[in-house]
Every structure is written in structure tokens, then in C-alpha cells.
Amino acid sequence: MGPLSGFRIIELAGIGPGPFCGMMLADMGAEVIRVDRLGGNPSSSVGHDILFRNRKSIAVNLKHPDGVETVLKLCENADAIFEGYRPGVAERLGVGPEHCQQRNPKLVYGRMTGWGQDGPLASSAGHDINYISISGALHAVGRRGEKPLPPLNLFGDFGGGGMMMAFGLVCALLEAQKSGQGQVIDSAMHEGSAALMAMFYGLKGQGMFTSERGTHMLDSGAHFYDVYETQDGKYISIGSIEPQFYALLKEKAGLPEEDFGMQMNPAQWPEQKQKIEAIFKGRTRDEWCEIMEGSDVCFAPVLDLEEAPHHPHNQARNSFVTVNQVTQPAPTPRFSRTPSETPRPAQAPGTDTRSTLQAAGFTVAEIDELLKAGAVAQL
Incomplete structure (x- = not known):
């Protein structure tokens, strides 16, 4: 069932780091309820969006007061909720920390942004490449004499964003079990990517790492x-x-x-x-x-994404799984007593609206009214 079995977490739909955070938590057994916008993601992506696997999806109109009330009622029996909006957006929608924790003081509220909830850049738009630019991470990656090389969106969105948010949520959930109180997590991707650079800041302090890319032992400077x-271009x-x-x-x-x-x-x-x-x-x-x-x-x-799942070591450990003909990384890490289950494919937005609301205590008549009013939708 996974080590997080028994925890109920609400994910206010987003892209990139938010879904990755939800995937990590759901892979570990948490019940993650994804609150999608009406209309949601294009149907062509359903089943192929690996980041959306393993959770239920309800479609909610957060611009409708009854849609907002639906989310707040879900919070009453949840352990955590997280969002990736710009600062202030959740408050304007009526699902900010004060709104949600008023219904459930033990609720953990996670907020993930690029720049954090305050500071001069807090309200500015940005992407991974920008966040890792001010953490020192981007400048450090690249070869001697060449410009910095963006390492996909791994440093900011995923390592410093989604994974750091998942870690923060689990830490806060552990603390809430002792204190009986929730709290708000301010997870900023530029700070998360800076944390990933901790060793190199330490090396810099010792005079062992400089701003000249591609000249050090671990950044392609060393021949070993x-x-x-190789001869065949690989x-x-x-x-x-x-x-x-x-x-x-x-x-x-x-x-x-x-x-x-x-x-x-x-x-x-x-x-x-x-x-x-x-x-x-x-x-x-x-x-x-x-x-x-x-x-x-x-x-x-060095294997590409087509080759990697077929490497003998990966096959021996079942490091990749195939779900609905989509090959994807298996849940990780592995646990001896509480192993994760085979991932379930992503659900189309609104697939689980009715069943999830019924499980949360809504009556059939109440759900019918919400559907009729356009506050929620069922696929």
C-alpha cells in the first residue's frame, strides 16, 4: 500500500512541479485528490501524462462559490493541500491557507512557487531556467569557455520544486501528528535549487570551486x-x-x-x-x-529514453514499468514492508468527481445540485 497509505492530500491542479509532487506522494500510497479545472487537460494526453498517475480527479469551478465550498469541505477531512499559484491567487479564489485551515486547523497547506511568497520577484512570472539562474545552479553547468547549459528543467521544477515540496509536506505531516496543528509551507524553487548546490557552495568556500565552468573535477574539467x-557516434x-x-x-x-x-x-x-x-x-x-x-x-x-528501460540492470530490478502501453519509471524509493503498487494510469479531469464527493460525505442530491449549477463536473 505504500508508506503514506492513510494520508489524504488535495492537489490543486497545476503543471510541471505540482503534478510531480502529487505523483511522488501518490506513488508512496497517499490518497491524492487532484482538483482539476473544468475543461481540464486535453483528452489526448490522458493515460500518457505520467506525472498525473495514481490519483483521483475531480473537476471543480473555483470561480463558482459552490465550487470553492466543495474544496473547503474536502479540506475538513484531508491531511494536506498544496498549490502552485502565484502569491495571492489562492486567497482571491477563497481557498488560501486561512480559508482552508479555518475548516481544519490540523491541515498542512503547501505553497510552491518559483520565487517564494515574498521578496521583490514574488509576483513575477518565471520558469525553471530563471529560478536556477539566481541560485547559482545554471551558471555552474556547462563546458569550459561555453555559455551555461540548461540541464533540462530538473534543478528548479523537479529537484528544487516538486520533490522539495513533497519532502516539505511529509515533514509537516509528521509534525502535525505530534502537535495536532497544521502549518503553511513556503517552498520556492530558486531556494530549492540553491539547496541542491550546497556541496558546491561549500567547495567554493574552501577555494575548490570557481566561477569558471568546465575546469573542475565534477563539471567535465577532468579527463577521468x-x-x-565512441566510434559509432554514441x-x-x-x-x-x-x-x-x-x-x-x-x-x-x-x-x-x-x-x-x-x-x-x-x-x-x-x-x-x-x-x-x-x-x-x-x-x-x-x-x-x-x-x-x-x-x-x-x-x-549513455542511453537515450528508448534504450534505458531495456538495459539489463534496469530490467533485472524492474526499474521501469509499462502501464497502458506507456513505459515509465517505477515508483521509487522502495520499501521492504510497505512497497508501492503498480501505478494506475492518469484519469481524465472529472473522472472521479461523483464518487470522491460521495466518499467525502456529500449526498447524491447535493452532488446533483453542484453538477447542475456548474460548480463541478463529472466526465
Whole structure:
């Protein structure tokens, strides 16, 4: 059933980091009720939106007073609610922290934004690329002499956003069980991405990390920690940091001692990289896999999204699952006593409106009135 089984969480519909947060919580067994807008997401995406898996969907018109009242009534028997609106929007709709916690003082209220609930940028629009720009994360990613390279929207939206919000909600739920009181979580993606950079801020304080990209051990500066092209135009990754692993790399790849004997001399790294690039282009990716995969070189082939689910290690651990012909990452992490179940596909907006409201204590007549008034909708 998952370790969060028994918790009921309301998700006010959003995109990107919000659905990812909901997915993480639902994957762990929480009952997550997704409050979609009337009209919701296009039907073509239903079942393929992996971020929307594992939860119920009710369609609610939050511009209708009875729609707002519906959400507030759901809060009465919920453990948490979270939203990703700009500051002040939830209050204007009538579903802000004060409105919801007045109905349920133990309710945890999560607020996830790019810039936080206050500060000079709080009301400004933005996306992942902007949030990680002011945290120092974006500037640190890229190769020597080149412009910063956006690392997809992993730092801000997902790592510093949705995952940090899920962590915050679980922390607050744990505290609420002790205190009997809810609280409001202000989760800002720029701060979440800064937290992900904590080690590098520490290295900077020691003089071991500078603003010059691509010159350090972990940012493609070192010849023993990088991605290399192979003869067939594919790629392999090398991470031979420790001396014993580096010695094995030299042995397996046939790196001459006169060129590669000095591992930790940054002045030699550029020349060593040029030489090792030529060596790795001498064989195909699969040939290098036969030589090094499974050894202590710290090696792996660089796989695309089509290849990754078919890698033998991923298959052995069932790291990916297929639901409704959609291949997707399995719930993670894994728990010995309370394992997660196979994911259920995403539901179209409003699929579960009637059944969810009935379970929450609404009578059939009340639900019929809400449907007739346009406050809610049933698919």
C-alpha cells in the first residue's frame, strides 16, 4: 500500500512541479485528490501524462462559490493541500491557507512557487531556467569557455520544486501528528535549487570551486570524469575519481602511463582529455561496454529514453514499468514492508468527481445540485 497509505492530500491542479509532487506522494500510497479545472487537460494526453498517475480527479469551478465550498469541505477531512499559484491567487479564489485551515486547523497547506511568497520577484512570472539562474545552479553547468547549459528543467521544477515540496509536506505531516496543528509551507524553487548546490557552495568556500565552468573535477574539467563519444557516434560515461578506479581505467582503456600517470594535476587535464577522446573513438559503445561495464572503472553507456528501460540492470530490478502501453519509471524509493503498487494510469479531469464527493460525505442530491449549477463536473 505504500508508506503514506492513510494520508489524504488535495492537489490543486497545476503543471510541471505540482503534478510531480502529487505523483511522488501518490506513488508512496497517499490518497491524492487532484482538483482539476473544468475543461481540464486535453483528452489526448490522458493515460500518457505520467506525472498525473495514481490519483483521483475531480473537476471543480473555483470561480463558482459552490465550487470553492466543495474544496473547503474536502479540506475538513484531508491531511494536506498544496498549490502552485502565484502569491495571492489562492486567497482571491477563497481557498488560501486561512480559508482552508479555518475548516481544519490540523491541515498542512503547501505553497510552491518559483520565487517564494515574498521578496521583490514574488509576483513575477518565471520558469525553471530563471529560478536556477539566481541560485547559482545554471551558471555552474556547462563546458569550459561555453555559455551555461540548461540541464533540462530538473534543478528548479523537479529537484528544487516538486520533490522539495513533497519532502516539505511529509515533514509537516509528521509534525502535525505530534502537535495536532497544521502549518503553511513556503517552498520556492530558486531556494530549492540553491539547496541542491550546497556541496558546491561549500567547495567554493574552501577555494575548490570557481566561477569558471568546465575546469573542475565534477563539471567535465577532468579527463577521468566526463562523457566521451565512441566510434559509432554514441557515448559512454567515465567517473574514475578514486585512485584504484583510475588505475583500472588506465588498464582497461589502455591509457599509457607517460600520458596519464598524473591524475590530479588540473594543468594536464585539457591535454589528457584530447588524448583520451581519441582512444575512446577507437571502439564502439558496445565494445567498450564489453571491456568495462560491471567493473570498478565507474563506467556506463549513455542511453537515450528508448534504450534505458531495456538495459539489463534496469530490467533485472524492474526499474521501469509499462502501464497502458506507456513505459515509465517505477515508483521509487522502495520499501521492504510497505512497497508501492503498480501505478494506475492518469484519469481524465472529472473522472472521479461523483464518487470522491460521495466518499467525502456529500449526498447524491447535493452532488446533483453542484453538477447542475456548474460548480463541478463529472466526465
